[in-house]
Amino acid sequence: MRKLSFLFLLGIIGCSKSPQGTQFLFALESPGTYSVQMRDDVGEFLVLDTLELTGNDAFTVQFDTTRIISFLPIEGELPVIHAVVGPNSKKLTISKSGFISGDAENNWLGAQRKMQLDLISFTDSMDLLRSHYSDSTSFVGLEALNASYYAYADAYRQRILDSLETHPERLSNLLTIYHRIGTQPALDYAVDRELLQNMYQQLRSTYPGSPDVTTYAMWLAKYEEMLSFTNEVEAAQAKFQPGHPFPELKLETPEGQSVHIKRMSLDNHVIAVWASWCSGCRNELRATADKGKSEDWIYLSIDGLPQQRSPLAEWYGAIKEDKLGGTHLSDLMGSRSSIISGLGITELPVYFKVKDGLIVSRASSIETLN
Numbered sequence: 001m002r003k004l005s006f007l008f009l010l011g012i013i014g015c016s017k018s019p020q021g022t023q024f025l026f027a028l029e030s031p032g033t034y035s036v037q038m039r040d041d042v043g044e045f046l047v048l049d050t051l052e053l054t055g056n057d058a059f060t061v062q063f064d065t066t067r068i069i070s071f072l073p074i075e076g077e078l079p080v081i082h083a084v085v086g087p088n089s090k091k092l093t094i095s096k097s098g099f100i101s102g103d104a105e106n107n108w109l110g111a112q113r114k115m116q117l118d119l120i121s122f123t124d125s126m127d128l129l130r131s132h133y134s135d136s137t138s139f140v141g142l143e144a145l146n147a148s149y150y151a152y153a154d155a156y157r158q159r160i161l162d163s164l165e166t167h168p169e170r171l172s173n174l175l176t177i178y179h180r181i182g183t184q185p186a187l188d189y190a191v192d193r194e195l196l197q198n199m200y201q202q203l204r205s206t207y208p209g210s211p212d213v214t215t216y217a218m219w220l221a222k223y224e225e226m227l228s229f230t231n232e233v234e235a236a237q238a239k240f241q242p243g244h245p246f247p248e249l250k251l252e253t254p255e256g257q258s259v260h261i262k263r264m265s266l267d268n269h270v271i272a273v274w275a276s277w278c279s280g281c282r283n284e285l286r287a288t289a290d291k292g293k294s295e296d297w298i299y300l301s302i303d304g305l306p307q308q309r310s311p312l313a314e315w316y317g318a319i320k321e322d323k324l325g326g327t328h329l330s331d332l333m334g335s336r337s338s339i340i341s342g343l344g345i346t347e348l349p350v351y352f353k354v355k356d357g358l359i360v361s362r363a364s365s366i367e368t369l370n
Contacts, residue, residue, distance in 0.1 A: 020062060023092070024061070024094070026057040026058065028056075028078065029055055029056075031052075031054050032077065032078040033051065033052050033075035034071040034072060034074065035072045035073075036069060036072075038211070039215050041214065064087060065086065065087075065210055066086025066088070067084075067086065068084055068171060068174065068175070069083050071083075082172075082175055106172065109175065112172070112179070129145060130145070156181060160179065164192070164196070164199055173199060189226070189227060190230070200213070200217060234344065236341060237343075237346060239344065242360055246263050247343065249338065249342055251330055251331050251338075251339070253327075261298070271299075271300060271353075272294075272297055272298070272299050273302065273345055273348065275301055275348060276301065276311075276314045276317070277307070278349065281349040286322040288366055289322060289324050290323075294325060294326055295325040298326060299319075299328045300339045301315050302345065303315040304332040304335075305334055307334045311332045311334065315332070350364060351363050351365070
């Protein structure tokens with residue numbers, strides 16, 4: 001048995017008869033090594049130490065603030081383990097199968113891991129059934145197979161929602177925001193916003209000072225901003241249609257010159273919204289440029305950080321490589337570009353034909369625009 005030495009971050013109690021703090025009992029039979037991590041006060045992961053397991057290990061830790069610690073395997077066939085540890089947690093057990101238990105918080109963590117493994121097994125079985133049919137569209141049971149998957153996914157999601165609604169004060173609920181069903185998150189902030197915001201209020205009251213609650217507040221702020229931006233984009237998409245004045249935008253050229261697009265200056269223009277990484281955009285724009293039909297166009301690029309490492313270079317390089325004339329503008333803000341929010345861009349490319357400051361056509365292809 002090897003005990004952790006977390007320096008000043010927590011106290012390690014040896015083999016005293018009445019240990020203080022939280023005692024971990026590992027029933028894992030496979031040897032290996034864990035990296036033990038937790039979040040610091042600014043939400044970054046902090047590596048506390050490494051823990052070597054030789055079989056049926058036990059150790060005790062002590063925190064004065066309730067938090068989530070994670071055991072991430074770095075050697076051996078060990079499961080990922082998360083635990084809620086604090087002044088009130090006493091004895092936690094990790095079973096041979098890697099499920100944690102010991103109190104309400106950690107029982108729910110163990111249940112979450114079981115849910116995730118069961119979902120993987122169920123999805124694999126669905127994929128196996130589909131693999132037996134070379135043309136699955138001819139399989140008369142395909143609709144029933146899909147219905148079974150959706151019903152399972154709905155039940156999985158509902159189990160999480162039940163916990164958020166009935167026990168919003170549980171720190172272990174924070175791990176549910178990382179659950180995925182297929183490629184989609186189990187929780188949808190736009191749909192579940194009220195539950196998630198209420199959970200924060202309850203956690204802040206139950207676990208004041210917990211770094212994990214602070215991190216959750218940062219997560220909420222990020223998704224609140226994303227939701228606000230999405231709503232802004234949808235409103236702009238509905239607004240800037242044929243018959244509506246084209247909005248005024250302040251952008252820059254590749255050389256850094258500031259340009260203010262004034263509505264009344266657009267007497268008879270085509271405006272293309274594109275990006276250097278959009279191959280469909282570039283193919284169409286290149287073909288149009290080769291025909292000499294776009295010399296007076298205005299090109300609005302949504303290149304930018306953090307999607308691209310060198311957005312200015314990639315933007316400028318695409319302009320030169322594709323021999324695009326006209327006026328080129330961007331704010332290099334990527335997915336948070338004012339072009340996206342200002343014009344309601346949800347796909348690329350998008351073309352506008354503007355006469356006397358009014359949008360007369362909005363299309364996703366040059367052919368449709370004309």
